[in-house]
Amino acid sequence: MGMNKIKYDKRDRKRFLSLAIITTIIVIICLILMNTEWPENLEASVMGVLIVIVFTVFPVVALATWVMFADSYTYLKRLEKYGYIVPNNKKEYDNNLENIATGELKALEQPSSESEILAIISWIVSVAMVGYTIFLSIRFFHMLENVAFFIIVTVVLVIFWLVFGFSFWKQRLRDKYKDDVDFNSPLKPRKHLVEGIVTIIILLTISVAIAVNMYTMSRYVERSKENPEDIVRVEIPKEI
Secondary structure (H helix, E strand, O other): OOOOEOOOOHHHHHHHHHHHHHHHHHHHHHHHHHOOOOOOOOOHHHHHHHHHHHHHHHHHHHHHHHHHHHHHHHHHHHHHHHOOOOOOOHHHHOOEHHHHOOOOOOOOOOOOHHHHHHHHHHHHHHHHHHHHHHHHHHHOHHHHHHHHHHHHHHHHHHHHHHHHHHHHHHHOOOOOEEOOOOOOOOOEEOOOHHHHHHHHHHHHHHHHHHHHHHHHHHHHHHHHHHOHHHOOOOOOOOOO
16 A cells, blocks of 8 residues: 555644745735836836736746645644644655554544535526526516527526536545545545535536526627628638
8 A cells, every 4th residue: 555645734724824924915916016107118028027927827836825825724623623633844754644544533524524515506507597597588588489499508507507416415425435645445535625615616607608508698699680781691711
């Protein structure tokens, strides 16, 4: 059996928190400076680079460090719940999870609250998608036969988020899924809070993009029926 690595220690948590605070302060300062008067002789290319840095690089770094801090914080909390020694420096324990086990590890019986939170968030998104589907149906009720496919797509999103939530809800059971710090258990590992939220955000972004696209396409169909002369037809030029 390979070594069970310690994912984070207290030093990691402090480091991520410090970086998160510093990068957030930098972002705030940059945003304040962006609203002040810039030198008139500042080149457009330099201004463009500064805008990219302020609105993309720094915010992404700040968000990433906050995510890492949250992940390290919840990980150390799990170690504490199971009765591990929460390490200040994982190198002192050869970076091996088994070396911080006290021999009296607690067997948790309560369902995983992290999985329950992820399930509830997923179901909230599902309810929001239900509301959007109703809105889309009412908005284009006069031409349902033309936009039925687009509405079906939003219904599929509703079902997806319902099933996605149930997958998290199932993971709350400790007789079927294990925490990442429970190295002795043969059960499947559950997806924990921070990892799950990141996954939800990515899938939510995709879902919103699809939902907005369904509205845009429905609006296009509506315009083509009401004012066909407004729809520009692109003609393929004949070869010379």
